[in-house]
Amino acid sequence: MEIRPPSILIVDDDQYIVDLVVEFLTGLSMECVGFTDPREALSCLEKRTFDLVLTDLRMGQVSGMDILRAAKDPDPAGTMVVMMTSYPTVEDAIEAMQSGVENYILKPFSLDALEHIVGVSLEKQQLARENINLKESLALYRASEALEALEAPLELTEYLRMVLEIATGELGGDSANLVLFEGASDDRRVETRIDQNRSGEENGFGNEAMLGLADRVMDESGSLVISDQEGPGPLMVLPLRSGKDLLGLLAVRRRSGSQDFTPAQARTLSIIGSGAAVAVKNARLFNSLQEQYLGAIRSLVAAVEAKDPYTRGHSEKIAHYAHLLAGQIGADQEIVDGMRVAGLLHDAGKIGVPENVLLKDGPLTDEEYTIIKEHAAMSERIVKPLHLPEHVMRAIAEHHERLDGSGYPKGLMGDEITLASRILAVVDVFDALTSDRIYRRRLSRKEAFEAIDREVLELKLDGSIVDVWKALVEDDVVIDVEALD
C-alpha cells in the first residue's frame, strides 16, 4: 500500500508564521499548503480535504472558527484542527472545543512544541479513521453473519429486520424504514415494508414518502444523505438495486436538530445495504424457483393419478379432507394450513413407481408391494427442495406409519408419529376404501368405517381422530366421487 505524506493546511494572516510553519513541516516530509488570506483558505477547503488544519483564530472578517467549520464539513472525523492563537479567552476556548477543535497552540511557540502538537493531532486523526474503518468492517461483519445465519431465504423478512436493527444501531439513527417495491418505475408500488423505531415517535414516512424518495435516488449509486435539521431531521437513503432495477429503499433517520450523517456513515450504510439487496434478489429467485418446482410436482402427481382413473383427484380430495379434519380437531393453525400442501404432495413419490406395478389389475406380489411402499420415502425426497415446514414434511413422510409400528417406511410407533401424520393417515385410508380400485369395488361409508374401526381396535389408526372424521362425514363434507365425473 502506498504511504501518502500527511496533508496540512496552514492559515494565518502573519506571512512570517505561514512561511515558518510550511518550511518546518515540509522538512518533516509533510505536504503543506499555506494561506495568509483566510478566504483563499476557505475556497481551497471547498475543493479538497486535509488531514490537519493549523489556523489562526482571529484574522479579520473570517475567523479561525469559519475555517474550522469548513474543514469539518462534511466529515467531522476526517480532519483535525489545531488553533494557533496569542490571546485565547475562555469563551473562545469553549466555543472552539464544542465545535470540534482538537488542540490549541499558543503563539509564540517553539518548533519543538509545534512538532509535538502536529504529531499528536495526526495520530488522533489516524485513530479516528481506523475507528471508522473498524465500524464499517464491524457492520459488514454483523450483516454477513446475519445473512449466513439464515437457514433458508424464506426468512427474508427476519433478515431485513436485522439489517434495519444493525443500520440504526451502527449509524446512530432514531428510526429506519425498509421497503421493497413491485411494478415498473412508472407504476411502482410498495410490496413489503419493515419499520424500526427507537424513539417510539412516528417518523411520518408513509409509503407515499418512500415512493417519492425512490424517484429522488433513481440516479444515485450509493447512499443519498439529506440534511434537514429544521424539518423531519437528517436522513440517509440507500437504493437497494439488482443491476439497473430498483428493488427497494433503506432509509435511516435521526430526529430533527440532530447531527448530520457523515460520508463515512453513508459508506457504512452502503455496505450494510448491499447485503440486503443480494438477500432480496436471492429470496425472489428462490421463491420463483420454489413455485415452479411446486407447480411441476403437482402436475406430475396429477399425471400419475390420471393414468389410473380410480385414483384421479385423490390428492386434491385428501388435501381438502385433511385440512377440514385438522381444523375440526382444533389443531394449531399452522398445522391446519400445512395439511393442504401435505395432502397434495403426500403421494408425489408414486411418480417413481413403475406403471406395471401401480396399475396392476390383480393382487400384488410381495416384491411389487415392497416397490409400492417405497413411494412414501420417495415423496419425502421429492419435496425436500421445497423447504416445507417440518410438520408438513413429516406428514408426507409418515402418512403410511401406523400406531402399532406395522406401517412404513420407518415402522414408527405411537407418539413418534405426529398429529398431522395421523390425520393424513385417517383420511387417506377412508378415501382409498371408499374409492373404486381396479381390483375391487368401493366400499360404502358404513363398510368403510367398519374396516377403519377394526384398524382402530388393532391400534393402527388414532381412534379420537377417527371419531371426529366420522362426525364430519355424517355432516356430508365428503366429496361425492361420482359427482366429480
Ligand SMILES: [Fe+2]
Ligand atoms: Fe400414499
